[in-house]
Amino acid sequence: MASLRDLRRRIKSTENMQKITKAMKAVSAAKMRRAQDAVLAARPYSKRIRGVLGRVALASGAVKHPLLAVREPKKVCYVIITADRGLCGGFNGNVIRRVTQELKGAVTEISMITAGRKGYDFFRKRGYNIDGQFIGLGEDIKYHTAQEISSLVIKKYTEAEYDEVYLVYSQFVNVLVQKPVVMKLLPAEPPAEEGQAKEGQAQKVNYIFEPAAEDVLAELLPKYLENAIYQGLLESKAGEQSARMTAMDNATQNASDMISKLTLSMNRARQAAITREISEIVGGAAALE
Amino acid sequence: MSEKTQRLDIVTPEKKIFSEDIRFFVAPGSEGELGVLPDHAALITALKIGLLRIEQEGKKFNIAVSGGFLEVRDSKATVLATAAERAEDIDVDRAEAAKQRAEQRLASKTPDLDVLRAELALKRAINRLKATGR
Numbered sequence: 001m002a003s004l005r006d007l008r009r010r011i012k013s014t015e016n017m018q019k020i021t022k023a024m025k026a027v028s029a030a031k032m033r034r035a036q037d038a039v040l041a042a043r044p045y046s047k048r049i050r051g052v053l054g055r056v057a058l059a060s061g062a063v064k065h066p067l068l069a070v071r072e073p074k075k076v077c078y079v080i081i082t083a084d085r086g087l088c089g090g091f092n093g094n095v096i097r098r099v100t101q102e103l104k105g106a107v108t109e110i111s112m113i114t115a116g117r118k119g120y121d122f123f124r125k126r127g128y129n130i131d132g133q134f135i136g137l138g139e140d141i142k143y144h145t146a147q148e149i150s151s152l153v154i155k156k157y158t159e160a161e162y163d164e165v166y167l168v169y170s171q172f173v174n175v176l177v178q179k180p181v182v183m184k185l186l187p188a189e190p191p192a193e194e195g196q197a198k199e200g201q202a203q204k205v206n207y208i209f210e211p212a213a214e215d216v217l218a219e220l221l222p223k224y225l226e227n228a229i230y231q232g233l234l235e236s237k238a239g240e241q242s243a244r245m246t247a248m249d250n251a252t253q254n255a256s257d258m259i260s261k262l263t264l265s266m267n268r269a270r271q272a273a274i275t276r277e278i279s280e281i282v283g284g285a286a287a288l289e
Numbered sequence: 290m291s292e293k294t295q296r297l298d299i300v301t302p303e304k305k306i307f308s309e310d311i312r313f314f315v316a317p318g319s320e321g322e323l324g325v326l327p328d329h330a331a332l333i334t335a336l337k338i339g340l341l342r343i344e345q346e347g348k349k350f351n352i353a354v355s356g357g358f359l360e361v362r363d364s365k366a367t368v369l370a371t372a373a374e375r376a377e378d379i380d381v382d383r384a385e386a387a388k389q390r391a392e393q394r395l396a397s398k399t400p401d402l403d404v405l406r407a408e409l410a411l412k413r414a415i416n417r418l419k420a421t422g423r
Contacts (some may be wrong), residue, residue, distance in 0.1 A: 041303060044298075044304075045302050045303075048298075049369055061294060207331045207332060214333070216334070230302055
């Protein structure tokens with residue numbers, strides 16, 4: 001059995017660890033609230049730009065646009081959004097696992113653009129070709145970052161460096177659930193509008209376009225892309241913070257359990273020591289008689 | 290008799306900044322300004338940097354938008370703006386500073402100058418100032 005002194009030391013250090021995890025939990029709870037507000041505030045725009053894009057695409061028919069060009073997928077790019085930091089449970093691991101799943105059996109040429117340090121480190125170590133990396137995204141996601149990523153993607157795509165582009169990120173479902181998702185960014189597939197898909201073509205509204213539908217589409221597509229990436233960044237941020245909060249909550253809980261277990265064995269050890277001393281004294285006294 | 294109104298939503302990538310029933314608005318379309326009354330025909334247009342002039346039950350006010358799109362359908366108008374600010378939210382000092390910065394950049398004529406970007410920045414700054422001016 002461990003000595004009394006060892007037990008005391010272990011209790012002390014576990015208590016210190018618990019203080020840290022508790023503090024981290026409080027910090028990420030505050031950050032999570034902010035990040036969560038940002039995601040929810042950004043969702044209407046996303047939803048609407050998708051709607052408008054769908055309707056414009058429907059109205060403009062088979063328009064040729066460099067971002068709509070479908071090529072045989074020989075060179076595929078993954079835009080991977082992870083967190084910059086760890087200590088958030090399986091958050092980064094889940095995204096990375098999702099990517100590795102996608103890559104399994106792929107014979108295509110693969111390149112990656114990573115946002116967040118964790119994804120970058122992982123795939124760089126494994127020798128993947130990383131064309132762009134965005135690290136140190138900070139707590140407040142800037143729209144600018146999304147613009148940089150999307151202009152890189154657009155450039156590579158129009159130069160036919162990529163034939164397909166996918167976005168992999170963690171969707172923020174709720175505080176306890178983050179779901180890694182893979183979304184096809186390019187060639188852009190204008191989402192079918194829910195209402196129109198159900199009610200058929202009769203519902204098709206004849207829009208006036210100013211300028212022509214093709215031109216609107218040409219302006220809309222890059223914005224759509226930017227927004228998809230921006231939304232991904234926000235979702236990922238909110239997910240990261242809530243994953244960290246949950247992880248730290250568990251850690252604090254585990255530390256409590258550990259402390260109570262250790263305290264119990266410490267008390268036992270102390271009791272045993274006292275008992276032993278008494279019996280030694282009694283034994284000593286008996287020997288004198 | 291209440292006047293006929295239409296719904297106007299203004300959303301930016303960051304958040305929804307306006308969602309109210311209004312009577313009339315003028316939008317800075319890429320092909321020229323256009324006014325929209327309730328029951329306007331369905332329309333989708335690109336917007337350029339400019340002012341969204343809104344009339345709402347006797348009130349008139351401006352919202353500065355820096356490009357985006359406008360969709361009108363069933364007396365519901367949606368502005369998808371890259372950035373949008375209500376006149377009262379605009380920080381005049383900051384806008385003034387941004388304007389001067391952009392002007393300086395344009396005037397300096399350094400070889401690595403991104404003229405297009407500087408011009409856009411200047412346009413946005415002027416636009417923000419205009420929104421507060423009235």
